[in-house]
Amino acid sequence: MPAELIPVTGDLAEGGLRRVARVVLLDPQDRILLLHGHEPDDPADDWWFTPGGGVEGDETREQAARRELAEETGITEIEIELGPVLWKRRCSFPFAGRRWHQDEWYYLARTDRTATAATALTELERRSVVGARWWTCPELTRARETVYPTRLAELLRTLLDEGPPAGPVTLDTEIV
Secondary structure, three states, X not given: OOHHHOOOOOOEOOOOOEEEEEEEEEOOOOOEEEEEEEEXXXXXXXXXXXXXXXXXXOOOHHHHHHHHXXXXXXXXXXXXXXXXXXXXXXXXXXXXOEEXXXXXXXXXXXXXXXXXXXXXOOHHHHHHEEEEEEEOHHHHHHOXXXXXXXXXXXXXXXXXXXXXXXXXXXXXXXXX
């Protein structure tokens, strides 16, 4: 993987991948919270994704998950119950004029709070994140919009039917 393709933000995992913590946030009705984003200069190129982002400094992935959730949704540590790592995924995608290579861990979290408000978005996030929405599993299954990870509806259905896996499930690498 060429070093010039790796963004300089966030700590890097082994192999030069950006370390990322994501949150599968469920409300009391088992709806999942997804953020709506788009290319900064092309709102028509849009998708839905779980809250989360890069690990900063010496924080753990769990700390990053909590921080990112608070920044992107306003839901703070005391308003969530952070559970185990559900899934791990490596992905590579173009965004904002560069290619991102990431090693993502998806944490399960539950909250009673459903009101969201982004409180500390970066400049790039302010240009590319346009909202949030709670989705039921059937809505996600029927969605025509692009959702990441691409198997999220199936993964959520399994999670709701069977509970969290005994250990993190490694998802297929996604290259967009």
